[in-house]
Amino acid sequence: MGRRARAKADLDLDLADLPPELRWREWMGRVEAVIFASPEPVTREILARVVGGDCNIDLIIDDIRDELRGRPYELVAVAGGWQHRTRKVFATAIRTATGLGDQVRPLSQQESLILLCIAYYQPITRGELSQFFGKEVSRDLIAHLRGLGFIASGPRAPRPGAPYTYVTTNGFLSHFGFNTLRDLPDMEMLEDAGLLSKEKLLAGDIPPLAETAAADDDDMI
Incomplete structure (x- = not known):
């Protein structure tokens, strides 16, 4: 059994012992954690590895986005997956504080x-x-x-x-x-x-x- 298969076997995907609301919250937490930890956009296929078969990933994403309203970062759909990104309105503040982005030459x-x-x-x-x-x-x-x-x-x-x-x-x-x-x-x-x-x-x-x-x-x- 490969490493990924063993990890999946160790993870309870369906969470049948939990009431529906707690099950949903656990799935939300897993999905957001995977996206947060990845430096690249995370695809639907990857997220499906950490939730139950009857979990609607689109609804999970919608609920996570609702919880992020008013926060300086958001969950965006890019390159066929999802990724956490800071909101554009804070770009100047980030550059001022950290210099991030200054080293990237804009395209001519x-x-x-x-x-x-x-x-x-x-x-x-x-x-x-x-x-x-x-x-x-x-x-x-x-x-x-x-x-x-x-x-x-x-x-x-x-x-x-x-x-x-x-x-x-x-x-x-x-x-x-x-x-x-x-x-x-x-x-x-x-x-x-x-x-x-x-x-x-x-x-x-x-x-x-x-x-x-x-x-x-x-x-x-």
Whole structure:
């Protein structure tokens, strides 16, 4: 029996001996503890390992979020899972006190532009990106985005030479606060808001990617 199987055998998942309210509170505590202890977003499949088979994880998450209302941190859905994050309103206070975030260089306009295009048009090759903008997209720029963990190699393109394509990663989703690629701001909405258009893309005149994500959040409030 493997270590994970032994640990699961030692953990009473169904808690049949507890009254329903206490059982639910125990499941809530387990779920929140697992999310709190993980440096990465925790998926539904992982959380299912610590609760009973009839436990509704979505309702557990909702109850945890209700209890966190008014706290400086929240439970957010990112990159296909859940993660504790401090609320954006406290970002300046955190940077002032600890300097966290100051050491991270924001993406340049060109980097944001390339990343935005990869996000919307993936899988896409470096050559296709170069054709789109009418100038070469350097290997160094692609390597920098890969080094940040925002993009990775996708399937090879079905054309002579079989060049690599590029796709965004879970790190991209997590960094910009998206749960899935379906959460990317709708292109038509961005155009209507004056934030993005084909002409602006080709001219390189776009706001940072984080601003487009924030605009999408504001539209949903």
